[in-house]
Amino acid sequence: MKLLLIEDENDLSTIIANYFKKMGELVIIAQNKFEAEDRLVSHQFDVIILDITLPDGNGIDILPTIKKTQENAGILILSAKNSLDDKIKGLDLGADDYLTKPFHLAELNSRIKALVRRKIFKGADVIHFNEINISLTEKQAYINRELLVLTKKEFMLLLYFINNTNRILTKESIAEHLWGEDLDFIENYDFIYTHIKNLRKKILAMGGTDYLNTVHGIGYKYCNV
């Protein structure tokens, strides 16, 4: 997968690039509008991560160029402004998703994966993880081809884990993924435990393997062992 990261903050672009490179993706960084347009003309990308605030202009203004040069690319807007106007404008101009800073890398990864599946693997929307199959159009999970009955949140949880295997997912990041960022319930994330317990039970009952490891006090890790 080829990824263009348009982001002027060096620290941020490096860490995001390293994160995706580690997963074997090809990442190209553009630090400003000019560089971005240059890259867009000469390369074809699968995913474009676009920061709105760039030193030489508004990132939203690049969207028409992206639409013209990149036929199939999925576009995710990254913004420090949680502005509804920007969001609507961005989505209107052809962006596929919108994520506000600060964000969790796991969240960014999940969104990018969803984007790629939607845009690039059209139709082939089944995720395989050993004995677990997840159909994104049906929003159903199967274990050894048998339907695993999950609630909406449990389904989201399983997908989030499978999208971010071998990575510690903090309780904060899980809660934010499941319930959005608008909620003011920072004090205690232990309620996630109930969901995870139920998910575990259901998978085990269907004869599935429990890939979920509890990382002491911090969160959970889905390991492919």
Add this chain to the structure above:
Amino acid sequence: MKLITKTNQNYIFTILIVLPIACFLLFFSLKNFFSEEVDEKLKVDELRIIEKLRTNPEIISLAPIIEVYKLDNPIKAEPEIKNVLIYDPVENENEPYRELTSTKQINGNWYLIKVRHSIIENKDFLIAIGITMGFIMLLVFGFLLFLNNKLTLKLWQPFYYNLDKLNSFSLNAPQELVLIDSKIEEFQDLKKALITLTNKLQKDFKTLREFTENASHEIQTPLSIISIHLDEVLQEEHTTKTYKKLYTCYQSVQRLSKLNKKLLLLAKLDNNQFTAKTNVIINTLFSEKIDELMPLIAEKKLAIHTINKSDFIFDTDPFLANILLSNLLSNAIKHSIPETLIEIKITSTSFFITNQSHSTLSADLIFDRFKKGNDSNNSTGLGLSIVKKIAVLSNLTIQVSTDGPSFKITLTKV
């Protein structure tokens, strides 16, 4: 007190003081003038009588006006003028008279001549003056009052107009304050001063809001960097001690970023950046939110009881309505004592949410930014400020009441 009432009051006071003084002045000057006049007249009368006695020695008497006595023993006496009281049988009372007494030798005979002239009693005189003056003053006062009130209203009209404008002026408003001109210099000065002041205030307020918003935006990127780096570091192997420290840092960064997002939201609310209006039905939104927050409710073993009397529909930005209910509900859940009841009641004009809590925060501080109850050290203390701000923007009044452990927030349509 209104200026016009005060002016009128001053008029009345002035008249109450001036009127008696004027009456007395008038009384003494008139009295003096009259008595001089009377004295002269008495002397003229006396001369006439003397004339008459010269040609006709027959004694004329017309009591009490004229009395002439023939004297047997000639006594030379100086003419004397004095006030006397003489009984008047017609009116059956003593009447005051001015009396000129003199002795005169006419044709060899001595006569005692008394000439009198009726004068007005002091009391009657004073009353007459008082009544006349009072009447005149009343007339003048009435006329002045009428004129003054008419004139003042016209003169002050620009002032009242500008005052109305000023009252309805909001610092948040995008447009400048527009005041009307007046021909009165003082009003014109006031107008200029007010315009300068409000323009400056508006500018400062705008700068402040922009600063808050810009600061929040600027903080987002470094926060992202810290958060992502910490997330990466947490993926690596560490000793338990280091792990704990790293996780504490991570949690603090998360908290900071939530806080920052809320400040940004408040800044946006202050800047009136939410202008979309849709009919929002609170009832359905509440049940959606309750479903969403069910794990939190279950975690604390809370019971939730919703009474839908009828639909509460109001006009607001749907995004704000969402935040409003999320905040109200998570606030109630957060501060609830475990295993208690959260009650929601919705009618067509108002809705309330009640929970049982140990919080000691007093009701009038509850909406202040960064005020927290004693039971939640980790909260940002901004949730209810946001709730209040949204309520105000959506034309809802918000009310908080406590009854022992029971804490109730009511929102009512204005």
